[in-house]
Every structure is written in structure tokens, then in C-alpha cells.
Amino acid sequence: MTALLSAQNLSFTYENTKQALKDMSFNIEQGCFCALLGPNGAGKSTFFAIASALNRPTYGNLFIHGYDIAQTPRAALALMGFVFQQTTLDLDLSILQNLRYFASLHGIGNKLGEQRIQEELERLDLYDRRHEKVRQLNGGHRRRAEIARALLHHPALLLLDEASVGLDIATRRTLVDHVHHLCQERGTSVLWATHLIDEVRENDQTIILHNGQIAGQGTAHELAAPTLEQTFNDLTQRGQTCLT
Numbered sequence: 001m002t003a004l005l006s007a008q009n010l011s012f013t014y015e016n017t018k019q020a021l022k023d024m025s026f027n028i029e030q031g032c033f034c035a036l037l038g039p040n041g042a043g044k045s046t047f048f049a050i051a052s053a054l055n056r057p058t059y060g061n062l063f064i065h066g067y068d069i070a071q072t073p074r075a076a077l078a079l080m081g082f083v084f085q086q087t088t089l090d091l092d093l094s095i096l097q098n099l100r101y102f103a104s105l106h107g108i109g110n111k112l113g114e115q116r117i118q119e120e121l122e123r124l125d126l127y128d129r130r131h132e133k134v135r136q137l138n139g140g141h142r143r144r145a146e147i148a149r150a151l152l153h154h155p156a157l158l159l160l161d162e163a164s165v166g167l168d169i170a171t172r173r174t175l176v177d178h179v180h181h182l183c184q185e186r187g188t189s190v191l192w193a194t195h196l197i198d199e200v201r202e203n204d205q206t207i208i209l210h211n212g213q214i215a216g217q218g219t220a221h222e223l224a225a226p227t228l229e230q231t232f233n234d235l236t237q238r239g240q241t242c243l244t
């Protein structure tokens with residue numbers, strides 16, 4: 001079976017600087033939650049820039065369900081939903097207006113668009129807030145609105161870059177729970193980039209990224225000897241805890 005995401009020897013160098021990604025190879029299968037765990041500067045956002053076709057790999061390939069993102073970006077991007085580190089919602093529009101705009105950009109007709117918007121907002125417990133301006137929402141609600149928007153075109157693969165930044169622990173937990181439910185209920189594949197160990201669950205496929213290289217990969221359970229935190233700190237030579 002074709003993997004939903006397949007990175008093959010993926011490498012990237014910014015102009016006149018050191019290599020930001022080095023020979024990165026991994027797969028994400030359908031319905032799988034994959035945590036991309038790396039400290040600041042590990043290369044997570046660089047990976048997202050390639051996955052969103054903003055940058056082309058310097059070497060190697062990234063396939064989305066068999067489509068090479070550099071060669072056939074349109075087909076690959078249609079299968080993906082993104083939540084980036086910085087919000088990309090229009091703060092002066094309501095949640096509903098933001099979602100309608102996105103649905104229209106994706107060529108989703110009015111009737112289907114309204115139906116999907118309602119479904120996603122209800123699932124994320126945001127439907128009653130649909131007329132509120134994004135600016136008025138707290139961080140957790142904004143993130144949920146972004147996830148709802150990213151799911152409107154029913155992507156097979158959802159990629160989230162530090163989606164929980166700035167949220168309190170309880171809100172982070174709810175968000176991580178929700179995204180795990182998406183994998184289980186819908187078979188959506190997820191790439192969850194984070195530097196926070198407590199967001200990784202025992203059965204998650206986990207990739208530890210350090211200085212642009214994969215330093216370890218397996219389920220969190222497999223990597224957790226003696227603890228995931230210890231393994232992460234050893235592989236990334238971190239002296240301090242990564243829980244905050």
C-alpha cells in the first residue's frame with residue numbers, strides 16, 4: 001500500500017547557510033498519528049515549507065500518496081490540510097467567514113461548504129461561536145477554528161506545526177485528543193510537529209529530529225527506554241526537561 005507521506009533522503013539547504021535537513025527518510029501510513037519531535041532549530045518548519053511546496057528540496061523527494069510535491073504540487077496539496085505555527089486566519093472576520101472563504105478557495109460549492117462547516121465546527125464544539133470574530137477568541141478556540149478550516153476539503157493528511165504553542169496544558173491536551181480522534185474515526189493521517197514530549201502518546205509513531213537529521217524513530221513506547229524524555233534529551237543532547 002502506498003504511504004500517505006513518504007520522505008526519501010529529503011535534504012534542504014538555505015542559501016549560503018548550513019544544511020537545515022539532512023537525508024531525512026520516513027513514511028506515514030493511513031490513519032497514523034506521527035509526532036515529529038524536535039527542539040528549536042531542529043528543522044521542523046523547514047520540513048513544513050517543503051511539504052507545503054513553498055520550498056523545493058535540495059535533494060531527495062517528498063511524496064504525498066505517491067505524488068511528488070515538487071513535481072505535482074497541485075495533486076499533492078489537494079490531499080493535505082495545514083495548521084501553521086502562526087495563525088493564518090483573518091482576525092477581523094468571523095469564524096464562519098474565514099471558513100466560507102477557504103471552502104470557496106477550494107472550489108467547494110455553497111451547499112456542501114455550509115454542510116461541512118457545520119460538521120467541523122460542531123465536532124470541535126465551535127458552532128455556537130461561528131459568528132464571533134477570530135480576534136475575540138482565546139488561543140484554544142483559534143486553534144480549533146484553524147483545524148476546522150484545515151479539514152474542510154477532507155484531506156487525507158493533516159500537518160500541524162507547533163499547533164499548541166501558547167495554549168495552557170488542559171487546552172493542549174484537548175487538542176491532542178481531538179487530533180488523535182481524527183486518526184481513529186476518519187482514518188486521517190497526521191503529522192504533529194512539536195518540541196513538547198508530553199504531547200506524544202505511547203503508540204504514536206515518533207520521529208526525533210535533531211540538527212536536521214532523524215536521530216531516532218519508532219513508536220514512542222519503543223523509544224521510551226528508560227523514558228521518552230531521557231531518550232529525547234540524550235539524542236538531542238539537551239540538558240534540561242522538555243516538558244514546558
Ligand SMILES: Nc1ncnc2c1ncn2[C@@H]1O[C@H](COP(=O)(O)OP(=O)(O)OP(=O)(O)O)[C@@H](O)[C@H]1O
Pocket residue numbers: 014015017020038039040041042043044045046047
Ligand atoms: N530562512 C532561513 N534562512 C536561513 N536559515 C534558516 C531559515 N529558516 C530557518 N533556518 C535555519 O534552519 C535550521 C532549522 O530551522 P527551523 O525553523 O526549520 O527549525 P524548527 O525545528 O522549526 O525550529 P523552531 O521550532 O524554533 O521554529 C535552523 O538552523 C535555522 O536557523
